Amino acid sequence: MKILVTGTAGFVGFYTAVKLLELGHEVVGLDSINDYYDVNLKFGRLAESGIARDDVAYGELVQSAKYSKYCFMQLQLEDKAMLDSLFADERFDAVCNLAAQAGVRYSLQNPHAYIDSNVVGFMNILEACRHNGVKNLSFASSSSVYGLNETMPFSTSHNVDHPISLYAATKKSNELMAHTYAHLYGMQCTGLRFFTVYGPWGRPDMAPFLFTKAAFAGDTIKVFNHGKMKRDFTYIDDIVEGVVRVILNPCAANPEWSGANPDSSSSSAPYKIYNIGNSNTVELLEFIEAVEAAAGVEIQKEFLPIQPGDVVATYADVSDLERDMDYAPSTTVQEGMRRTVAWYREFYGV
Template identity: 50%
Template sequence: MAIQGNLLVTGCAGFIGYHLAEHLLRVGQAVVGIDNLNDYYDPALKRARLDRLTRNPAFNFQKVDLADRAGMEQLFERHCFEIVVHLAAQAGVRYSLHNPRAYADSNLEGFLNVLEGCRHTACKHLLFASSSSVYGANTKMPFSVHDNVDHPVSLYAATKKANELLAHSYSHLYRLPATGVRLFTVYGPWYRPDMALYLFADAISKGQPISLFNNGNMRRDFTYVDDVVEAIVRLIGHVPQGDPAWSGDHPDPGSSRAPWRIYNVGNNKPEELMHVVELLEQGLGRKAEKTLLPMQPGDVLETFADVTDLAREIGFRPQTRIEDGIAKFVAWYRDYHKV
């Protein structure tokens, strides 16, 4: 992949942003990365990721908060990015139940600042992270981008749906090419410590109980981070043109006449949560002490990605087996924590 102009990765010290920036640098692509290094989870992990990226002279890091309108305007005016991959956000379903304003600041105002930066500097392609959480109360499986997603069950999900709508309005009004990727339970080395797999690994290794909601009867479409990165890299060059056959009489929620498109990025194979716990137990060499709890507000029972469009249009289907992905995560966890 060769980008002639500048390329921005927002959230470069985050889990997925770090892996994407590392991949791009490895294949010879210069990267500008921004992050605010907030303390939603341990900033030391973010700094450790960032330290690895800054070893490469082709990486340019700038500490900027998405909600800092003046700072974002200066960033875009200075660099005039050809490609923007927007992965920064306030994450976490449960955190949104108690800290809603953090989501308004980062996921709404912050995303608007990204859109405005792209519009005023003639960005050629904006790729942004949405989430499987937008499917909310939907129960038809597998989840398809061609189904309506109008019933989010958490504020986090609502802000991600809002991002898709805001991006569409800019694509329609200003012809800004925009691609949204609905990510399904991404995991792997350098994982976020607020996520279930990390929390489980931490508790198991310390002999502490793990909390399994809905008594552990949940299924997730766990997607290995390298597969997500590969999908995003391929989509960078797959710029949406708009579908001239799109009809307002029978509107397709996943596409548009505007240069805007939505894709699912998931493993297309839901896993039983209990099976994943067993794999962690095997990797860590310890049995988990399980605390069974009722369903939590904002959670859904199952996620399952229909990735037909992704496979057809960019020739890629995520395929890392859960057994292999968990083994790689556990190996990193043991090394990072000296377990």
């Protein structure tokens, strides 16, 4: 297939594009390369996939020097005219939208960035798919949509109408918008609620990266909720395996769906929501111990109250993804952090 993957200078997008290329598909990558975090890391990922930093120019397709079937374009999803032109020229068979303004806490400081990228940008993706005959759309949602829900493990059948960050609200809105297009236009729309993804090339605003950086810099880390947070830490290889299976196996309408007793994870339209996580919740202090073991360093800690917008725990029920996609995450946090720390040592020369 010819597949558009957005967010390919980002963490999950970079790995997804490479995996699809290794399977023989043709990929066009897209990313705004914004400065939400260090752009050197984003350009590092692009370089790893054969896209030279000096060749990148806004709105121009760049051919990968490493993969003959990979091209990349720097582009904002909000740029509707340029996005429409790209769709019209390339005629995609499938679209995987992994681009978004990320981060829970940053959404408290810069809310408009989330509406621009995550709502307006996603609207542009939906419209471009609709008008160019793309029926196969998968997209990133987030475990943050569970908000105030305390029932564990989180199930896609649970109500998610109580988000506690604007980031989560925009991700919930993506699911609602996608369902509308599935119902109106027969687009096969599959949303993936990611659970705390980590690994080599990971995001520097996320705890696994911050902890690793602190271990080598001798810095003190902030441990929120006095270490009583629990997260379903999911290694990048396990995440990408699930993403690619969803792209290659687009969803169908649920023939048993009933409006009298509606299942929120599926529909009479070709629409499906999956959790994608390790399905094994880990307390923050245990995860920090895995970082310390991998780095061979004890990290200094400052224990603090929970931050606004944060949820106490995440824990994914991935039974439907396992059933439908034969998906089985298998990487322990100890093994995942060993690989992550090894990459960090090499990339940063520590």
